Amino acid sequence: MSTVKAILTDIEGTTSSISFVKDELFPYARRALPGFVAARGREPAVRKWLDAVAAENGGLCDDTMIVEVLQGWIDEDRKHTALKALQGMIWADGYRNADFTAHIYPDAAPALRQWHDAGLPLYVYSSGSVPAQRLFFGHSDAGDLTGLFSGWFDTEVGGKREADSYRRIAEAIGQAPGDALFLSDIVAELDAAREAGLQTVLVDRRDDYPQPRHGDATHGHARVESFAQIAA
Numbered sequence: 001m002s003t004v005k006a007i008l009t010d011i012e013g014t015t016s017s018i019s020f021v022k023d024e025l026f027p028y029a030r031r032a033l034p035g036f037v038a039a040r041g042r043e044p045a046v047r048k049w050l051d052a053v054a055a056e057n058g059g060l061c062d063d064t065m066i067v068e069v070l071q072g073w074i075d076e077d078r079k080h081t082a083l084k085a086l087q088g089m090i091w092a093d094g095y096r097n098a099d100f101t102a103h104i105y106p107d108a109a110p111a112l113r114q115w116h117d118a119g120l121p122l123y124v125y126s127s128g129s130v131p132a133q134r135l136f137f138g139h140s141d142a143g144d145l146t147g148l149f150s151g152w153f154d155t156e157v158g159g160k161r162e163a164d165s166y167r168r169i170a171e172a173i174g175q176a177p178g179d180a181l182f183l184s185d186i187v188a189e190l191d192a193a194r195e196a197g198l199q200t201v202l203v204d205r206r207d208d209y210p211q212p213r214h215g216d217a218t219h220g221h222a223r224v225e226s227f228a229q230i231a232a
């Protein structure tokens with residue numbers, strides 16, 4: 001690995017377990033959606049996303065149908081910006097009421113702290129909305145980690161499997177792409193980051209991926225099973 005001047009990390013499957021997101025966060029949002037839309041569907045910040053979903057589905061005019069579309073997207077794990085924005089607003093209630101704290105792998109928090117303390121700027125790039133990312137790290141199992149991060153990116157910058165997204169992020173954080181390291185559990189995301197010139201590490205966690213990915217399955221990306229193995 002050449003010199004790294006900034007680290008960009010994914011969340012689900014990388015700093016934190018897939019099962020926490022799939023088995024806790026998503027079902028919480030799915031259950032709360034009807035009540036959330038009924039209570040807050042007229043607020044402009046909420047309506048804008050509901051209208052975006054309606055427009056994309058042939059102009060649905062009924063909020064019940066919009067909720068059904070959104071619940072279907074949750075079931076499919078669609079990384080749609082409107083869904084992610086609405087999920088973030090719903091999870092805010094969950095964190096506020098202490099219904100859950102966000103999972104973070106025991107190796108991730110110390111490594112993030114160490115890199116931060118060594119002067120390495122840290123950034124998040126997740127399909128979860130930026131407000132959801134801040135809530136996540138603000139209410140993690142390891143406490144409030146938001147102060148460790150210098151910036152946050154979600155799919156408003158572009159999809160995670162598109163090289164241009166990583167070019168935009170490198171420009172936004174003022175780094176040459178080759179000086180930034182991207183960490184993710186998804187090979188297609190790492191391929192896009194590498195195409196943009198970033199350094200990459202596949203985080204291949206046994207808890208999330210019982211079958212280790214070796215050889216061709218890594219697409220040539222460096223591979224670790226824990227943040228403790230990343231020599232940044």
Ligand SMILES: CSCCC(=O)C(=O)COP(=O)(O)O
Pocket residue numbers: 010011012013021025079084087125126127128129132133136160
């Ligand atoms: C930080 S919000 C919860 C995670 C989430 O909704 C999500 O889609 C995570 O995707 P990632 O890009 O972090 O793998």
Ligand SMILES: [Mg+2]
Pocket residue numbers: 010011012013014184185186
């Ligand atoms: Mg991920």
